[in-house]
Amino acid sequence: MKTYLDCIPCFFRQALETARATTDDENVHRQVLDSVASLIPELPLEVTPPEIAQQVYRIVADITGNRDPYHEEKWRANQVALSLYPRLREVVADSDDHLLTACKLAIAGNTIDLGANPKYADINSIIESALVSSLSIDDYHEFRDSINNCQRVLYLGDNAGEIVFDRLLIRALRQIKDFDIDFVVRERPIINDATLADAIYVSLDKVAGIVSSGSDAPATILSQCSPQMLRLYHSADIIIAKGQGNYESLSREHKNIFFFLKAKCQVVARLLGVSVGDAVLKRQSVAAPST
Amino acid sequence: MKTYLDCIPCFFRQALETARATTDDENVHRQVLDSVASLIPELPLEVTPPEIAQQVYRIVADITGNRDPYHEEKWRANQVALSLYPRLREVVADSDDHLLTACKLAIAGNTIDLGANPKYADINSIIESALVSSLSIDDYHEFRDSINNCQRVLYLGDNAGEIVFDRLLIRALRQIKDFDIDFVVRERPIINDATLADAIYVSLDKVAGIVSSGSDAPATILSQCSPQMLRLYHSADIIIAKGQGNYESLSREHKNIFFFLKAKCQVVARLLGVSVGDAVLKRQSVAAPST
Numbered sequence: 245m246k247t248y249l250d251c252i253p254c255f256f257r258q259a260l261e262t263a264r265a266t267t268d269d270e271n272v273h274r275q276v277l278d279s280v281a282s283l284i285p286e287l288p289l290e291v292t293p294p295e296i297a298q299q300v301y302r303i304v305a306d307i308t309g310n311r312d313p314y315h316e317e318k319w320r321a322n323q324v325a326l327s328l329y330p331r332l333r334e335v336v337a338d339s340d341d342h343l344l345t346a347c348k349l350a351i352a353g354n355t356i357d358l359g360a361n362p363k364y365a366d367i368n369s370i371i372e373s374a375l376v377s378s379l380s381i382d383d384y385h386e387f388r389d390s391i392n393n394c395q396r397v398l399y400l401g402d403n404a405g406e407i408v409f410d411r412l413l414i415r416a417l418r419q420i421k422d423f424d425i426d427f428v429v430r431e432r433p434i435i436n437d438a439t440l441a442d443a444i445y446v447s448l449d450k451v452a453g454i455v456s457s458g459s460d461a462p463a464t465i466l467s468q469c470s471p472q473m474l475r476l477y478h479s480a481d482i483i484i485a486k487g488q489g490n491y492e493s494l495s496r497e498h499k500n501i502f503f504f505l506k507a508k509c510q511v512v513a514r515l516l517g518v519s520v521g522d523a524v525l526k527r528q529s530v531a532a533p534s535t
Numbered sequence: 536m537k538t539y540l541d542c543i544p545c546f547f548r549q550a551l552e553t554a555r556a557t558t559d560d561e562n563v564h565r566q567v568l569d570s571v572a573s574l575i576p577e578l579p580l581e582v583t584p585p586e587i588a589q590q591v592y593r594i595v596a597d598i599t600g601n602r603d604p605y606h607e608e609k610w611r612a613n614q615v616a617l618s619l620y621p622r623l624r625e626v627v628a629d630s631d632d633h634l635l636t637a638c639k640l641a642i643a644g645n646t647i648d649l650g651a652n653p654k655y656a657d658i659n660s661i662i663e664s665a666l667v668s669s670l671s672i673d674d675y676h677e678f679r680d681s682i683n684n685c686q687r688v689l690y691l692g693d694n695a696g697e698i699v700f701d702r703l704l705i706r707a708l709r710q711i712k713d714f715d716i717d718f719v720v721r722e723r724p725i726i727n728d729a730t731l732a733d734a735i736y737v738s739l740d741k742v743a744g745i746v747s748s749g750s751d752a753p754a755t756i757l758s759q760c761s762p763q764m765l766r767l768y769h770s771a772d773i774i775i776a777k778g779q780g781n782y783e784s785l786s787r788e789h790k791n792i793f794f795f796l797k798a799k800c801q802v803v804a805r806l807l808g809v810s811v812g813d814a815v816l817k818r819q820s821v822a823a824p825s826t
């Protein structure tokens with residue numbers, strides 16, 4: 245999708261939030277916002293939002309000198325999610341349709357902000373509600389059919405913590421057959437996105453090959469991806485793309501992509517025809533959308 | 536209060552929303568945001584948010600050539616509110632404490648976005664809920680005591696539509712005694728704020744003197760006010776200030792001010808110690824707050 249003018253206030257909000265995660269110095273926060281402002285008149289709106297977000301986060305990193313402001317938050321998210329893992333496995337095992345339950349939990353993993361000192365009671369209620377709620381876009385049957393007819397899966401990860409829920413879905417896939425599964429992480433820390441260190445910490449490497457995107461974009465920007473990642477992308481029979489960033493960057497691609505996400509802003513919700521907060525399992529349209 | 540960095544994304548959002556109310560031309564929207572961006576590095580954060588908002592709205596007006604983009608919306612808000620007026624009078628008349636009920640309705644008037652094609656069912660439920668809910672900051676008893684001991688009231692208005700609810704409160708005051716009441720409107724259209732034309736349309740001039748602030752600020756910025764308005768301000772025994780804009784611009788004043796408002800953003804809600812959406816009737820502290 246292209247970048248909308250509505251994204252501009254949001255870039256400022258994200259920049260301020262990240263600058264604050266780095267330092268309490270208001271002069272630095274101000275300097276960050278001034279620099280983001282200087283970017284605005286140059287912004288090419290035909291590019292995707294994560295491409296601009298990447299520039300915004302680079303500004304924050306350059307000014308604050310901190311290239312991983314969410315380091316501790318990511319760590320905590322991984323630990324919280326790992327502590328939930330045995331129970332989540334039981335939930336899947338006890339369900340009628342293991343794959344569907346694992347899909348819903350993988351989307352719930354994109355919902356829960358595990359890094360933000362979550363309360364276990366809240367997490368439990370989000371999980372319970374994810375299991376009983378229906379998906380606002382529900383292409384699960386197409387996903388299951390597609391999975392049954394394919395061998396090579398490329399799984400585009402999103403956040404730390406969430407990757408434990410992804411491990412659960414990969415496990416459910418492996419119960420169906422012995423897929424070739426590669427899991428893509430970001431090359432370097434950006435926001436709370438999962439990197440190689442996170443994937444190894446939660447033992448994702450035990451169930452999938454771990455590949456770096458080759459980029460620090462908070463999304464899958466193909467022009468920035470490594471040759472290895474692009475080979476896997478083009479040879480995959482099916483691509484599972486987690487989170488809004490991967491949707492924003494790949495919504496114009498002609499590939500067999502299934503987007504698993506929670507709609508987190510008005511712009512994306514409107515494009516998808518859902519409400520903010522809704523859970524979505526959407527197959528990419530064969531014809532590229534105009535957005 | 537000073538301007539917070541959190542206000543910056545909000546200025547962009549407001550500029551975009553207002554530009555869109557004026558034209559569908561995305562190039563114009565973009566030009567507006569670029570101009571607002573060029574303002575950011577120069578922003579003096581020690582001034583109040585409405586002073587910056589005023590500059591932002593001037594940018595929108597200069598670029599779009601439209602100095603009253605909410606003209607129709609304001610008109611509709613006045614009409615909707617007028618159609619409610621007979622029922623609101625009954626509600627006050629049937630209540631145990633006429634003044635309290637009128638105060639709550641005056642705050643509800645700041646809550647309801649009457650210009651945005653409201654549904655009557657929604658308005659009714661907001662009014663019902665305003666009447667049964669308690670105020671999150673409730674200085675009503677101080678207000679009543681203060682009113683009993685004063686003669687000259689200055690009433691600082693906020694939005695079109697809402698001024699019908701203000702007429703109701705002025706009427707309740709007049710039932711107590713024959714106050715000298717002046718009602719302040721903006722000098723020229725800004726956002727959906729009430730001007731002289733709105734006040735006359737809803738017959739506010741039948742219950743109060745109508746005075747222009749002398750400024751098109753969406754608030755009461757004393758340095759911009761006319762000598763007439765300042766004379767009234769300094770000679771008033773009590774000032775009723777409606778809406779968040781008047782709070783933002785007067786929160787550092789040492790005067791007998793009562794703020795009637797709904798908290799509409801996180802920054803103001805945090806300063807007041809309430810939640811976004813809460814109804815507030817707050818007496819100005821005698822010592823000026825540090826914000």
